[in-house]
Amino acid sequence: MSAKPLLGPCDSYQLEPFAYEWAWAMARAQENNNWAPEEIAVAPDVADYKNPAVDPKFKHLFESVMAQLTTFDIERGDDAAETFLSVFQPAEIRHFFKRLVWEEGLHTRSYRYVIENLGIPLSIYDTWKTVPAMKERVEMAQKLSEPVLQTIKRQIEGRPYHEMSIAEKQALLRSLVFWFLIFEGVWFWVSLLGPIQQLSRLGFFKGGAEQFSYIARDESNHIGFGVALIREFMAQYPEALTEELLADIDRDTRRAIELEQGYISYCFKDGPILGYSSPDHVATTKFFANMRLGSVGLPQPFEDAYHAFPWMSEQMELKKEKNFFETRVTEYQAGGALSFDDQEEGSSTEQQNPYATCFTANKPAAETPPPLAPVADKQLVEELFPEEDPYFGRHQQPEWDDPLAGLKR
Ligand SMILES: [Fe+2]
Ligand SMILES: [Fe+2]
Numbered sequence: 001m002s003a004k005p006l007l008g009p010c011d012s013y014q015l016e017p018f019a020y021e022w023a024w025a026m027a028r029a030q031e032n033n034n035w036a037p038e039e040i041a042v043a044p045d046v047a048d049y050k051n052p053a054v055d056p057k058f059k060h061l062f063e064s065v066m067a068q069l070t071t072f073d074i075e076r077g078d079d080a081a082e083t084f085l086s087v088f089q090p091a092e093i094r095h096f097f098k099r100l101v102w103e104e105g106l107h108t109r110s111y112r113y114v115i116e117n118l119g120i121p122l123s124i125y126d127t128w129k130t131v132p133a134m135k136e137r138v139e140m141a142q143k144l145s146e147p148v149l150q151t152i153k154r155q156i157e158g159r160p161y162h163e164m165s166i167a168e169k170q171a172l173l174r175s176l177v178f179w180f181l182i183f184e185g186v187w188f189w190v191s192l193l194g195p196i197q198q199l200s201r202l203g204f205f206k207g208g209a210e211q212f213s214y215i216a217r218d219e220s221n222h223i224g225f226g227v228a229l230i231r232e233f234m235a236q237y238p239e240a241l242t243e244e245l246l247a248d249i250d251r252d253t254r255r256a257i258e259l260e261q262g263y264i265s266y267c268f269k270d271g272p273i274l275g276y277s278s279p280d281h282v283a284t285t286k287f288f289a290n291m292r293l294g295s296v297g298l299p300q301p302f303e304d305a306y307h308a309f310p311w312m313s314e315q316m317e318l319k320k321e322k323n324f325f326e327t328r329v330t331e332y333q334a335g336g337a338l339s340f341d342d343q344e345e346g347s348s349t350e351q352q353n354p355y356a357t358c359f360t361a362n363k364p365a366a367e368t369p370p371p372l373a374p375v376a377d378k379q380l381v382e383e384l385f386p387e388e389d390p391y392f393g394r395h396q397q398p399e400w401d402d403p404l405a406g407l408k409r
Contacts, residue, residue, distance in 0.1 A: 006229075006236055007161040007169075008089035015091045020232070023092045026225050027099050033221070035214045037106075037113035042207035049118040054204065057270045061195055062205050063120060064267040067127035068134050070111045072188060075138060077104030079179065083148045087161055087172065088229075096225055103218045110211055133262035137187065140259065144178045144252070147171035169240040170248075173233055177249055180226025181292035182256045184219055190260075190285045192216050193312045195267060198276040201311070223292070230296045250301050253289050257302075260285045280308035 004010040004019035018024055048054050049062075077100075085097040115124060128134040151168045155161055164172070192212045200209030234241055264281045272278065286305035294300045 001236065004090040005162060006088055006090065006093065006233055007164060009160065009162050010089050012089050012091055012094060015095075018092050019090055020092050022228055023090075023096045023225065026221060026228075027092075027096045030096075030099050030103070030218070030221055033217055035106075037110035037211065040110070040113070040207050040211045040214070042114055042117045045114065045205045045207040046118055048204050049120070055273075057268075057273060058199055058202075058204050060270060061267050061273065062199060062208060063124060064127070064131075065191055065196055066111055066115060066120070066208075067124050067131075068137070068191065068263065069188075070108060070115070070125060071128040071134065071138055072183075073104045073107040073111065075141060076179070076183065076188075077101045077108070079141070079145050080104070083145050083152065083175065084179075086152050086155075087148065089161065093229070100222055100225070103222075107215050107218070110215065114208055114211060131266055133259065133266045137256075137259045137263060140252075140255065141178070141183055144175050148175050166239050166242075169237050170242065170245045173230070173237075173240045174245060174248055174252065176226065176230050176233065177293075177296070177298070178252055178256075180223055180230065181296070182253060182289065184226070185223045185292035186256065186285050186288045187260060188219055189216070189223070190281065190288055191263075192219070194281055194284065194309060195264075195273075195276060197312060198273065198309070202274060227292075227295050234296070246299065249293070249298060253293065253301055257282065257285055257289060276309075284308045 002019045003017075049059065080097055081101045085094055085101065088094060088097070128138055147168065148171060151161070151164060151172065193216055196205065196209050196212050200206045261278070261282050264278045268278050283304065283306045286302035287307045290300035290302050290305050
């Protein structure tokens with residue numbers, strides 16, 4: 001048993017020595033992934049949304065995905081704060097959860113930023129209650145956390161977490177598998193990278209797709225953390241992993257895909273869009289469910305799974321590179337160019353453009369900073385999956401489609 005067991009006993013206020021170096025490394029990697037919704041260019045989305053010539057199917061799809069995700073991120077952040085952040089005892093594990101909770105809040109703000117800019121009616125925030133296919137998913141997630149909340153209640157009444165019964169550990173593990181591998185790893189992931197990226201490929205709501213690329217990168221890291229945590233939990237509390245629990249997880253996964261079917265049917269209620277259909281979407285969620293469960297050594301339930309959208313990872317790569325490492329540099333350079341190129345001979349910068357003075361006043365051209373060197377993806381991957389870590393020792397992750405490929409043993 002670890003010197004700092006996941007369920008204690010250990011001192012939650014004592015940070016070092018670490019027992020889970022990977023949790024700290026992952027939280028640090030997340031800090032390198034800082035971004036703000038205001039960096040997203042939503043003007044093209046506003047034009048699409050207000051353009052009566054844009055197919056109403058596209059708008060309905062976009063609104064439906066946004067409606068579900070606003071609820072999902074609030075729910076995910078709240079739940080992690082109310083359950084996992086309390087139950088797990090080592091300080092470095094809790095540290096990651098604090099970052100995760102903050103990021104879910106950031107994602108919520110990001111959706112609002114797009115909704116507000118597009119002028120989508122505020123009734124979008126009610127949608128999850130009025131569309132059964134969305135409500136059922138929110139409720140399924142809530143239900144799976146109920147036993148964990150009961151365990152927390154017992155702890156408040158005086159019984160420490162390390163005295164949990166086997167049934168309570170099973171409920172906790174079941175909840176971990178659901179939230180990290182199914183809720184984030186399947187529901188969230190495929191909805192993020194599927195329909196919205198396809199809309200973007202067709203030339204619509206490109207700002208939304210850009211926003212989702214930022215968010216998906218956070219989510220990829222959340223899922224990777226979940227895989228490591230679940231593996232650690234299974235190693236420390238093998239008594240929880242019974243046939244009965246495997247059957248429960250299998251049932252949960254099948255139910256989750258059933259609900260996904262209902263949700264995507266609602267999104268496409270007026271018919272498929274070019275290059276994207278409900279059956280392909282569902283097969284892809286099954287593919288991801290198999291992959292996520294396989295990443296922690298659990299049985300992969302679906303034989304009829306396939307990945308219908310191999311471009312998903314390409315979209316991520318393209319967007320990521322543009323958004324994170326090039327856009328800001330380009331925009332910065334464009335700002336500088338405006339300041340100098342627009343200046344007519346004999347006139348002052350102040351007369352031409354008062355805002356440009358912020359950047360150019362008293363600054364000779366020679367002092368313009370050189371463009372920033374792009375950060376290599378490899379660097380981020382190495383930070384996220386440090387080599388010395390036993391889980392990620394041979395991690396070679398070329399695609400964001402499968403952030404867990406290197407975790408398979
Ligand atoms: Fe999120
Ligand atoms: Fe997340």
